[in-house]
Amino acid sequence: MDRIVRVAVNGYGVIGKRVADAVRAQDDMTLVGVADISTDWRTRVLQAKGVAFFAGTPEAGDALQAAGQQSAGGLSDLLREADVIVDCTPKHVAAENVPIYRERGLKFILQGGEKHEVTGHSFVAEANFETAVGRDATRVVSCNTTATVRTLIALKRAGLLKRARGTLLRRATDPWESHLGGIMNTLVPEPEIPSHQGPDAQTVDPDLDVVTMAVKVPETVAHLHYWAVQMTRPTEKEAVLEAFRGSSRILLMKDDHGLVALNTVKELMADLGRSRNDLYEVALWADMLTVQGDELFYAYMVDNQAIVIPETIDAIRALSGRETSGPRSIEKTDTALGIGGGLFAAPSPRPAEGSIEANQRP
Amino acid sequence: MDRIVRVAVNGYGVIGKRVADAVRAQDDMTLVGVADISTDWRTRVLQAKGVAFFAGTPEAGDALQAAGQQSAGGLSDLLREADVIVDCTPKHVAAENVPIYRERGLKFILQGGEKHEVTGHSFVAEANFETAVGRDATRVVSCNTTATVRTLIALKRAGLLKRARGTLLRRATDPWESHLGGIMNTLVPEPEIPSHQGPDAQTVDPDLDVVTMAVKVPETVAHLHYWAVQMTRPTEKEAVLEAFRGSSRILLMKDDHGLVALNTVKELMADLGRSRNDLYEVALWADMLTVQGDELFYAYMVDNQAIVIPETIDAIRALSGRETSGPRSIEKTDTALGIGGGLFAAPSPRPAEGSIEANQRP
Numbered sequence: 001m002d003r004i005v006r007v008a009v010n011g012y013g014v015i016g017k018r019v020a021d022a023v024r025a026q027d028d029m030t031l032v033g034v035a036d037i038s039t040d041w042r043t044r045v046l047q048a049k050g051v052a053f054f055a056g057t058p059e060a061g062d063a064l065q066a067a068g069q070q071s072a073g074g075l076s077d078l079l080r081e082a083d084v085i086v087d088c089t090p091k092h093v094a095a096e097n098v099p100i101y102r103e104r105g106l107k108f109i110l111q112g113g114e115k116h117e118v119t120g121h122s123f124v125a126e127a128n129f130e131t132a133v134g135r136d137a138t139r140v141v142s143c144n145t146t147a148t149v150r151t152l153i154a155l156k157r158a159g160l161l162k163r164a165r166g167t168l169l170r171r172a173t174d175p176w177e178s179h180l181g182g183i184m185n186t187l188v189p190e191p192e193i194p195s196h197q198g199p200d201a202q203t204v205d206p207d208l209d210v211v212t213m214a215v216k217v218p219e220t221v222a223h224l225h226y227w228a229v230q231m232t233r234p235t236e237k238e239a240v241l242e243a244f245r246g247s248s249r250i251l252l253m254k255d256d257h258g259l260v261a262l263n264t265v266k267e268l269m270a271d272l273g274r275s276r277n278d279l280y281e282v283a284l285w286a287d288m289l290t291v292q293g294d295e296l297f298y299a300y301m302v303d304n305q306a307i308v309i310p311e312t313i314d315a316i317r318a319l320s321g322r323e324t325s326g327p328r329s330i331e332k333t334d335t336a337l338g339i340g341g342g343l344f345a346a347p348s349p350r351p352a353e354g355s356i357e358a359n360q361r362p
Numbered sequence: 363m364d365r366i367v368r369v370a371v372n373g374y375g376v377i378g379k380r381v382a383d384a385v386r387a388q389d390d391m392t393l394v395g396v397a398d399i400s401t402d403w404r405t406r407v408l409q410a411k412g413v414a415f416f417a418g419t420p421e422a423g424d425a426l427q428a429a430g431q432q433s434a435g436g437l438s439d440l441l442r443e444a445d446v447i448v449d450c451t452p453k454h455v456a457a458e459n460v461p462i463y464r465e466r467g468l469k470f471i472l473q474g475g476e477k478h479e480v481t482g483h484s485f486v487a488e489a490n491f492e493t494a495v496g497r498d499a500t501r502v503v504s505c506n507t508t509a510t511v512r513t514l515i516a517l518k519r520a521g522l523l524k525r526a527r528g529t530l531l532r533r534a535t536d537p538w539e540s541h542l543g544g545i546m547n548t549l550v551p552e553p554e555i556p557s558h559q560g561p562d563a564q565t566v567d568p569d570l571d572v573v574t575m576a577v578k579v580p581e582t583v584a585h586l587h588y589w590a591v592q593m594t595r596p597t598e599k600e601a602v603l604e605a606f607r608g609s610s611r612i613l614l615m616k617d618d619h620g621l622v623a624l625n626t627v628k629e630l631m632a633d634l635g636r637s638r639n640d641l642y643e644v645a646l647w648a649d650m651l652t653v654q655g656d657e658l659f660y661a662y663m664v665d666n667q668a669i670v671i672p673e674t675i676d677a678i679r680a681l682s683g684r685e686t687s688g689p690r691s692i693e694k695t696d697t698a699l700g701i702g703g704g705l706f707a708a709p710s711p712r713p714a715e716g717s718i719e720a721n722q723r724p
Contacts, residue, residue: 165590165659167529169549169577185581186625187531191617193652193659213588213659215531217579219547226575228527228590255553263548290555297527297555297575 005029005320008082012036016088018309025336032081039067054078084316107319112142122203124149125314129326132318140311143304145200147282158243162230163209175220188216221262223302237291248340252286278306367391367682370444374398378450380671387698394443401429416440469681474504484565486511487676491688494680502673505666507562509644520605524592525571537582550578583624585664599653610702614648640668
């Protein structure tokens with residue numbers, strides 16, 4: 001068997017904590033540790049899970065010591081143990097870390113807050129896994145861009161996509177936050193059209209003819225996208241649905257499921273037992289989807305905390321060369337995260353190494 | 363001078379109260395009275411304003427009496443005094459009132475909650491005032507449809523409109539309500555595409571090629587529309603803005619105005635001294651508006667409580683024959699309501715007849 005890929009995570013926020021758990025759920029990679037600068041409840045959970053925790057900065061190391069918490073060392077110590085580092089630090093911080101990674105010859109993955117130019121490659125597994133194989137670095141694009149590319153690539157592969165025009169309703173802030181970006185009882189349009197997601201999708205596939213408009217809405221559950229697509233030809237609705245069914249990461253919801261709103265879909269994820277109630281897929285309302293001649297209209301939900309997690313796992317396999325086939329990596333990731341069994345498949349991943357559950361076994 | 367048009371309002375809710383005040387602000391029509399079935403704070407305000415109040419049903423008459431409030435009679439008494447009745451009762455109630463109006467040969471105006479077929483004519487002043495002149499009845503289309511038609515007609519008149527595809531963010535409920543339709547921290551897509559507003563716009567102008575998708579959002583300030591328009595030819599942004607400037611009922615907002623969100627625009631209306639802080643116009647973000655070749659993208663705000671009020675006043679003039687020219691009626695209505703002076707023009711309507719202010723004068 002090939003060597004297990006040693007993965008480090010720098011930044012234990014909304015994305016970092018999920019990447020860390022998702023890495024632990026794979027059988028061909030191992031989490032060597034997590035670095036962060038916080039010293040509060042978040043790092044205590046990590047330690048309870050038995051994950052090696054490293055101080056992200058010398059100051060954080062001092063603060064940890066003052067707080068009576070242990071650390072396994074500093075960022076340099078963590079980097080020494082890793083083949084690939086996933087940088088999940090806040091926007092623009094990650095770009096500053098890049099010279100450190102490059103100096104050590106360490107492969108690294110950035111998230112969508114950074115610019116394409118920092119890595120020269122932007123990643124969505126179903127679109128361009130193969131071009132990332134063996135690279136030094138890639139950028140997993142943002143949640144909105146990931147959903148946009150996933151769906152448009154499905155239409156492109158079916159030969160149906162001419163151009164796509166989307167309106168993106170962006171949730172105001174992440175649900176755990178009480179200190180940032182929340183809005184109440186108003187709507188805040190992004191001041192520029194096109195919004196950045198359209199051009200961002202073109203960093204993954206320059207051939208996509210896509211324009212996006214975006215608006216901030218006062219809720220924290222998920223994003224919602226509406227699309228008007230010009231197809232290459234008139235077709236039947238069933239052909240479009242078949243194109244979307246070609247992706248394990250697009251879920252088709254029917255009216256009789258009663259999944260009428262964002263919060264209902266999220267409740268389904270909770271009931272299914274998904275980790276953190278996460279929706280990794282694009283959840284698309286299939287009965288609402290409408291074809292008029294050569295035009296196509298549809299809407300779907302994007303869980304902005306979760307959708308990039310499977311992509312990040314695939315990106316680790318691509319950079320490390322642990323897998324050279326996109327479909328094979330996607331299948332492995334999907335199986336480990338409970339994706340691919342359809343809308344009502346309860347996940348049954350192996351207990352993550354070092355999980356609280358595993359630790360508490362006799 | 364022509365005879366003053368005698369106007370009755372049936373239903374004193376969100377729209378009815380505004381129509382009543384707007385009628386009183388005109389110099390060529392008079393409010394003969396208002397009918398409603400409520401007996402609470404709402405009717406007490408009417409009486410404080412010196413407006414004749416009629417019990418909408420016999421039961422409401424009994425309840426009024428029991429509550430120690432006076433009424434000027436029943437609905438029949440009100441109808442006897444009017445040339446035109448504006449029915450602002452709740453959705454579907456209005457359609458049931460139609461036989462009563464018809465029996466009396468009374469001209470009537472319904473609101474957008476009713477079906478087009480009930481009147482056979484659907485009204486937006488800038489689109490089809492002239493076809494309503496002298497008719498027995500018309501329907502002022504809903505807030506969303508009014509905004510859609512106003513903007514698309516402006517593009518059509520400039521020879522720019524081929525087809526329009528819109529995403530409509532609908533506010534959850536009216537701000538005064540605590541008992542109906544509110545949602546929190548979620549988004550609720552309308553289950554069908556196209557949503558009803560597109561076909562509804564075609565009841566005003568059957569030539570409009572328009573498709574709409576709609577979603578309920580958790581705020582109560584206003585609706586927000588995003589449009590992707592296919593134009594007849596490539597053009598400059600300035601030509602599009604010029605087309606919109608042709609309507610006094612479309613306001614163009616610039617970035618340096620700082621009107622970044624729905625609530626900011628509403629606060630501007632309050633600061634200007636608009637009645638009830640109402641925005642009668644479509645408020646469109648001009649700097650955000652983007653032209654790419656023969657495609658056009660833009661977004662605007664729709665105050666769903668207010669936008670149909672000027673249209674209703676114009677419809678009264680059209681049905682009564684008091685005015686046969688759309689532009690002349692629009693100018694009269696605009697002047698009385700403080701519309702047309704641009705984004706920062708404070709209204710200075712004459713004190714409404716019977717207003718609290720007028721009543722309190724020596």
